[in-house]
Amino acid sequence: MSSSPSPPPSPLGAVRPSPLVEQAAEALRARIAEGYWPVGTKLPGETTLAKELGVGRSTVREALRALAGAGLVRPRQGAGVFVVATEPAEDWPTRLRRAAVTDVYEVRMAVEVHAARLAARRRTPEDVTAMQLALRGRRVASTGDDEAFVDADIAFHAAVVAAAHNPVLTDLFMEFVPVLRKGLVDLLALTGLRVQEPNTADEAHEALVRAVADGDPETAAAVLTAELEDPFGG
Known part of the structure; x- marks a missing residue:
């Protein structure tokens, strides 16, 4: 007998106006830490994330760049952005x-x-x-x-x-x-x-x-x- 599916996650929720990049990055970081996007998972596209966060694509792009700098995600040419860690790398x-x-x-x-x-x-x-x-x-x-x-x-x-x-x-x-x-x-x-x-x-x-x-x-x-x-x- 198969187990019942997990309930869908709560929406990310729109962020406050400022500072947009930091808030967007924190929202994405929290979702990664929760395990919603496990290591190896490809993140949704910029358009989808921008819609969920209530920000522009450029803000999402900067937020993803910040997460990449923290060692949480890594872009792959032509394939998208993938989760590579659930905790930021320590400098x-x-x-x-x-x-x-x-x-x-x-x-x-x-x-x-x-x-x-x-x-x-x-x-x-x-x-x-x-x-x-x-x-x-x-x-x-x-x-x-x-x-x-x-x-x-x-x-x-x-x-x-x-x-x-x-x-x-x-x-x-x-x-x-x-x-x-x-x-x-x-x-x-x-x-x-x-x-x-x-x-x-x-x-x-x-x-x-x-x-x-x-x-x-x-x-x-x-x-x-x-x-x-x-x-x-x-």
Whole structure:
């Protein structure tokens, strides 16, 4: 005996006048999330959707473009628009904010240690000066609170990464900064590490500058590896 058919879904309903694209996209996103259009399903045409939503075809087109950008739908040339996911894809910054600090920190080590090697090979006199100034700024910040010190510490590490002259490494490091900053500030507050040593790991930072300036990639990598394995993490 066959089961009775499911009741038809309620109409999408016309959206309010503004902002039309955002409202149209949200209405379509909700229908996808409800499973009305499962993954692999072809969406109705623009004309049909426009009629249901009470908007123009151009608004539907922009809404579908927004859903495609979120990873929910994908157009196929000559075939239409198909559902490929029921939840929007998270962008990189969002994923980093949700990641465990320890996971981010492991990737930070890989990025920075490699950057230190490159920096020792590629540094310019201006890069060395920038690192020396950042080291001086870190020392000055050691007399301030934990947040100021962490900011100065991150600025120092950013100067080392910049000396690698690889824009991808630089951008990747900067994506980590918000998560790193919060994690390091929280760790200092928890451990009270700077109570006894306000300018913690200063010697390691100075050794790193010296190794990069001397063009010694392996020493630079070794110094930074040891530094980042410290509970404060440099």
